[in-house]
Amino acid sequence: MARTLNTTPRQDGFRMPGEFEPHKQTWMLWPERPDNWRLGAHYAQKAFVEVAAAIAEFEPVTMCVSREQYMHARSVLPESVRVIEMSYNDSWMRDCGPTFVVNDKGEVRGIDWTFNAWGGLVDGLYFPWDQDDLVAKKTCEIENIDTYRTEGFVLEGGSIHVDGEGTLLVTEECLLSEGRNPHMSKEEIEQMLKEYLNVEKVIWLKWGIYNDETNGHVDNICCFARPGEVILAWTDDENDPQYERSKAAYDLLASTTDAKGRKLKVHKLHIPRPVLITKEESEGVNAIKGTLPRNEGDRQAASYVNFYICNGGIILPLFNDPVYDEMAEKKLKEIFPDRQVVGIYAREIILGGGNIHCITQQQPLGISK
DSSP states (O other): OOOEESSOHHHHTOBOOOTTSOEEEEEEEOOOOTTTSGGGGHHHHHHHHHHHHHHHTTSOEEEEEOTTTHHHHHHHSOTTSEEEEOOOSSSOHHHHSOEEEEOTTOOEEEEEEEOOTTTHHHHOSSSOOTTGGGHHHHHHHHHTOOEEEEEEEEOOGGGOEEOSSSEEEEEHHHHTOTTTOTTSOHHHHHHHHHHHHOOSEEEEESOOSTTOTTSOOGGGTEEEEETTEEEEEEOSOTTSHHHHHHHHHHHHHHTOBOTTSOBOEEEEEEOOSOOBOOHHHHHTSOOOTTSOOOOTTOBOOOOTTOOEEETTEEEEEEOOOTTHHHHHHHHHHHHOTTSEEEEEEOHHHHTTTOOTTTTOEEEEOOOOO
């Protein structure tokens, strides 16, 4: 029987493993909101199917689907993908799903962060978000996994990235934003992260990707390839508003060490050319009060760093960029010679406000109860 614990992962000897460590499976949520996904999410669903099918070549995938969409999703997803009925508000499993932690015995537990749609009533992206805030608990109940609930402490899975050996990457832009934990100081937030992720060092980048509606999630600008190595979204164009952000991150990363005292190796991964919403794409989204509008000409926070690491694979977002798509694939093959890089055309996902990493959540391989 899954319990909600009153202790913390650090107290119990649990840590968040790196994404590159072995997985039991990947979790996803099916898209359908017509006020976020254009034309009733028809095109987004096709992209989600492609992502799920690609991951399923490497490890098991569970797709959670609403009652209304269950039969449709089941019919278009590969038979190898497990489909489970669940209620939720939108399809960002990385952010509303559990962050899994493990101990040295191989036991797995889940962190159930408070979720408020990236900023609540201050600058959140939709209302209500009550069903999303239950997704982590439901997921852990399905797997019979104990949970730690951070009641009143808001966090999303896309705002953290760990090396599994005591180092955490975050951005000040996101974690110190007014809509999340304004009652807490930077030091108090850092202590909370250390307690729940069981890390020793938090590296605070100043910003995330330009125009990222999540207030700059770290998983869109920087991630760990392995302990001691990070991949940073980059641009050589000094006139691009992203340049200042990436340069500040590079300068910090190049001059710091990780929890083990290692100097970080920084791989630069050039961003695609600006991805802008077209008139047709904008008009395909239902305008509903309380939801962030999708306007023609809006620049999307497109980044190749928002890839997903699975068992033996890298699932990489592509944007039909004539130059940088190929560069990104080549670079990641160099960084991950032991993994197969699979590119997925991800424009329909970025139009919804995120990308492949944002719609996936890894469950580490452990010992099931």
